[in-house]
Amino acid sequence: MYSVLCIDDADEQLQALTLQLIDTYHVITCNKPLHAIPIITKYQPDAVILDLQMPKRNGFELLSEIGKIANPPPVLMLSGHADPIYVVRALGLGAKDFLSKPYTASMLRHRLKKIILSSISQDNTEFALIGESAAIQTLKTEIATFAHSDLPILILGESGTGKDLVAREIHRQSSRSQGPFVVRNIGAIPSTLIESELFGCDEGAFTDARPHKGCFELANGGSLFLDEIGEASPALQVALLRIIEDGYVRRLGGQALHEISFRLITATNKNLDELIELKCFRSDLKYRLEGITIYIPPLRDRKEDIPALAKHFLKPYGMEIADNALAKLSSYLWPGNVRQLKMTIERAHMLAGTGPLQAEHIRF
Ligand SMILES: Nc1ncnc2c1ncn2[C@@H]1O[C@H](COP(=O)(O)OP(=O)(O)OP(=O)(O)O)[C@@H](O)[C@H]1O
Ligand SMILES: [Mg+2]
Known part of the structure; x- marks a missing residue:
């Protein structure tokens, strides 16, 4: 549930807002605009609704102060008048949207949802x-x-190099980004469940079977990310090949063919050619998966990335890193790649207290 902070010095107005939002949001109210900033930093709401006309405090002033917080929440400004000068000024000070009276509850909810969702997708770019x-x-x-x-x-790379991240980024930048992004880790699904997970099942497929869609159907209109594809059993490989070629699935125990449209992304840290040599992976499936192959090199082969990554992982803590620490990080080979770097930094940050992070805080 997203949280929203409503700021207004009139209690009736706060009550009205609460009633309009309470069933979908965690509503926090603040009737003392002077206290708004510490409340925002403490509760970190997903959005703020701010009234422009408050007798004791100018909404514009507060708006510009909110803009100075690190990672400010998106602000929806409310006003009694739709004066264009107000609208331009509010948007110039960083408000994400401006709603003037009279508005309906559904307008309010619609605009609030929009600013929250767009701020979240911006976060993703970060x-x-x-x-x-x-x-x-x-x-x-x-x-x-x-x-x-x-x-x-097909995304290839050692464990921890960022294959998941790349798969998500491909979906986010694709024309299917508004559709679902469905992830299944082939290696983690028990073999007894794999068929019903992938293909879904209809009533009566087996005892106690509850009808449900499989991940191909769930990904319809979006992207399907099958991780650890190298773990697929021979039977599964045949089934995958068929779906990719035919473009439709038949649920277990079902007759109907469900046509599906999805973008398939797969990843593995295994060498598929070796698996093919060993007769553990079908070459015809590999050709189908690798319309495009993206290879992410291990971190030890791109050491220039280490400082930027280390600073990135320290950012949430607002901590600096000393040159001796960067040198120590750069001298290591990182068998666990970026994931290991991230965990090492998180551990080191705890040892570093208030910082800056020094070489002595880093343990491999
Ligand atoms: N270039 C990068 N920039 C920022 N974060 C990264 C980058 N590469 C990896 N990460 C982070 O490192 C961690 C591991 O990445 P990810 O889970 O994508 O690796 P993976 O290749 O899928 O690993 P595995 O093979 O074990 O599944 C994640 O927290 C991810 O956000
Ligand atoms: Mg992964």
């Missing part, structure tokens, strides 16, 4: 791929270029 190496720059270009096609993408 979590996007960090790195200054040529390899990361190439990776970003590849993602931007290939995201728009519907060709299947």
